[in-house]
Amino acid sequence: MSQKEQTEKEPLFSPKNIRLLTNPLDDDNPITVLVLGICSALAVTVMLKPAVVMTLSVVCVMGLANLIVSLLRETIPPRIRIIVQLVVIASLVILVDQVLKAFLYDVSRQLSVFVGLIITNCIIMGRLEAFALYNKPWPSFLDGVGNAAGYGIILIIVAFLRELLGSGTVYGYPVIEYLGLYEIGYVDNGFMILPPMALITVGVIIWVQRARNQKLIESN
């Protein structure tokens, strides 16, 4: 997309650029390490499908917003940069919203206000402020996509667990019924559908992640 901007010196997927993409998946995960974007992680993770759509939307919005703001970074007056960033994000979100309404109307209704609320997702503003304003377009784009993917991976894990245990389905497919567990007395866990359980699930993911990745444990 932004090959034109690329300097000759650095290859497109240099190790540094790859790290921009992969770091947010684990070490700098926006949800579990930076604890940003929690609200939507609680709201859209009851079912897997909306979570996947939300992830894709955020990947689009965040990658493009980072790219556009990075392209504009020399021309944005520092005093009004937040407004400019908001205009960029809001335009992209409206685009995504319209696309969803046109092609995935059911999911769009399920996500309802949360697509619009991508505008206020703190991860996006955070990456624009912290990265896109000071870096070239290609790394900014990668950073945006990486962070959105890090956000999405947690969203999808949480949604998978909540849908499986709370509704007995995976991506709408009735797994539990297929396995015949209901006949031997299994009952879906209604607590998984309620928001508190999303928070506890995210907490357990943080626990597992830290047990695995010792770098994340603060020394105090």
Add this chain to the structure above:
Amino acid sequence: MQSLRQFLDRIKPNFQKGGKLHMFKSTYDGFETFLFVPNRVTKRGSHIRDGTDMKRTMIIVVIATIPALLFGMWNVGYQHFLATGYEGTVWEAFLFGLSKVLPIIIVTYASGLLVEFASAQIRGHEINEGFLVTGILLPLIVPVTIPLWMLSVGTIFAVIIGKEIFGGTGMNILNPAITARAFLFFAYPARFSGDFVWIYGLPEAEGIIDGFSGATPLANAAIGNIEAIPPAMDMFLGVIPGSIGETSVVAILIGALILVITGVGSLRIILSVFAGGMVMGLLLNAFAVNPVMEIPAWKHLIMGGFAFGAVYMATDPVSASRTEKGKYIYGFLIGFIAILIRVLNPAFPEGMLLAILFMNVFAPLIDYNVIKANAKRRIKRAARVGVQENTAK
């Protein structure tokens, strides 16, 4: 007894450093100190040490629950016989209840201790006996019809999320038994409300008497069916449908006596819970606009899990307030909030569960402010005394 001691001593070297079973040391320690009072002697300084360690304290709580447990077993049978119209003796009722309640207790202990042993083993800690109490309290606050796998799921959740992630026994913010009950209540609401879950064999058992309702007094109260609330004496004695151990106020009061005499349970907390409930009940009576609000305040104290929560749950020394003044505030607010939820929120027929969890979370804050206030008062006094001394000079 002697041979047991000898056996333990014989296998002990295996678990000590260098022994081939060293990795199971915490498991061995757990069993040894459970069976015998540890003979460790304090090495440095002068400390007073007595036999009442955590295990003995926990055992007293378990003993204190026995009246409620035995009564609960009998009541399970009695209610079942009542529903089916069978004329059974006291023994028949008790044995019927025993056969239904025993699996519940065994499953609770098995799943809870599994998690306890596993986590102690993984961390290399000593095994804590906190679960001894949780394992007996939880069966007392579930309906007798609960599927055993559900109970197991709830127990494992509560021990891991309610206790182990905070660092194990003594570190937990929430009472594990209440956490398990809350988890189960929200996860499987159909199994914890309605008219059929409280009595074994409803609704499909043979020979159910026509028009027999298994609704608890609180369920009737919540839908405004005031006439259906049983007489106060029945509720006091506990011959009503309900969770296994919560129905009989008499049995619970015997337990309370044991707890208070041995100093394990705090009388301050128990009394202030009742006071809080009474005050809220009277307030609601004073502004009553519907029949539910008109239920006499004192009746609330013998309905549902109020007494059980006040005696066994609110007094949990780990999750309660620890300052003496804090205990009054903590207990009072539990009673106050419990009746508030019970009467004003029809979605929750019983508020005790939520009130205790809520105040568990606030207990550290209460303690913090009590200590702050005390420090402030003493600084003021010191300043005043200082001024007087200066003027005397």
